[in-house]
Amino acid sequence: TQLxxxxxxxxxxxxxxxxxxxxxxxxxxxxxxWYRQEPGEGPVLLVTVVTGGEVKKLKRLTFQFGDARKxxxxxxxxxxxxxxxxxxxxxxxxxxxxxxxxxxxxxxxP
Amino acid sequence: xxxxTQTPRYLIKTRGQQVTLSCSPISGHRSVSWYQQTxxxxxxxxxxxxxxxxxxxxxxxxxxxGRQFSNSRSEMNVSTxxxxxxxxxxxxxxxxxxxxxxxxxxxxxxxxxx
Numbered sequence: 009t010q011l012x013x014x015x016x017x018x019x020x021x022x023x024x025x026x027x028x029x030x031x032x033x034x035x036x037x038x039x040x041x042w043y044r045q046e047p048g049e050g051p052v053l054l055v056t057v058v059t060g061g062e063v064k065k066l067k068r069l070t071f072q073f074g075d076a077r078k079x080x081x082x083x084x085x086x087x088x089x090x091x092x093x094x095x096x097x098x099x100x101x102x103x104x105x106x107x108x109x110x111x112x113x114x115x116x117x118p
Numbered sequence: 119x120x121x122x123t124q125t126p127r128y129l130i131k132t133r134g135q136q137v138t139l140s141c142s143p144i145s146g147h148r149s150v151s152w153y154q155q156t157x158x159x160x161x162x163x164x165x166x167x168x169x170x171x172x173x174x175x176x177x178x179x180x181x182x183x184g185r186q187f188s189n190s191r192s193e194m195n196v197s198t199x200x201x202x203x204x205x206x207x208x209x210x211x212x213x214x215x216x217x218x219x220x221x222x223x224x225x226x227x228x229x230x231x232x
Contacts, residue, residue, distance in 0.1 A: 041218065050122070050208050050223030051161070096161065100218045105174055106151070108161035 011035065012097055012109035020115040024086055029112040031097030032079040038100070040080050042071055045094040045111075087116045120145065122211050122224035130230045136197040139227045143190050143211030149173075150192040151221070152184060155206040164207075167192050168215035196229075204231045 013032045021027055031040065039058045043051035055064050057073035057080060064071045068091075070083040084091055092115050098108045123142045131137050143150050152164040163176040167186035184194040190211075196203055206228050212221040 049225050050210070052223070053219075053221060056219055098161075100216070102174075105163045105166075105176060106153075106161075106218060106221075107163070110160045 010110060011107050012099065014095075014097060014109035014112050016112060017110065018113050018115075020117065021087055023088055023116055023118050025116075026083070026085050027087055027114070028081055028083045029095055029114070030079065030081050031109055033099075034078065036077050038077070040073060040077075041098045041100075041106075042080070042082055043096040043098060043108075045096060046092075051094075051096055084114075087114075089116045089118050092116050122209060122222050124207075124209055124224040124227050126227060127225065128228045128230075130232060131199050132232050133199055133201060135199050136195060137199060137229060138193055138195045139207055139209075139229070141192045141194075141209035141211075141224060143192070143209075144222055147211035147213055147220075147222075148190050149212045149215045149217065150186055150190065151210045151212070152192070152194050153208045153210065154178070155208060155226070156204075161208070164194065166215065173215050199231045201231050203229065205229060 015030050041056045042054045045051040055071045060077045061075045062073045068085045072081050094111045094113050096108050096111045098106050125140045149168045151166040155161045165175045166173045170186045181197045186192045206226040208226045210221045210223045
């Protein structure tokens, strides 16, 4: 089983819709990161959440870290085609060994 | 400021050959980490180098190796290539070892093994 379970695996929506993707685990983490990866590029760090219950906003993106620091969600308001990409959550384990979830592949249609 | 650069961007090899990939970190970054990304396994950590020393290694066979030079540039080598080594190989640089908050990824090298 994966350390981080991301859902849904695929998501296709129309421009203007809202969406939420999830990153779940049975383990507790000191921090969790979200990345977006576009085709032909490497992942780009969006946010790091550290405190249980923490909410961070990045324009139309809202990130929340679960109270128990085992899970996280990413909510996008009024999605745009430019939001299309692979959304990955990741946690740092010992000695900079980053573990990634399998990702949610989001497609936003104009 | 230039980002992380990786060369070559695309590479085709045959089984049994070896390959060397190169990564130039962002200026001032001293840590370089390597990852393998495949559709089946996702992104997996290979190893991290800091100050020319390997600090940590993921769960990959000894055919995967790397090194870092005094200017922080890094290379990874895969010997005796197998079909399953076909993947996108990503490197990421950061200011210091273990500093994932300043980790920036390069565009990757797409390796195809025939």
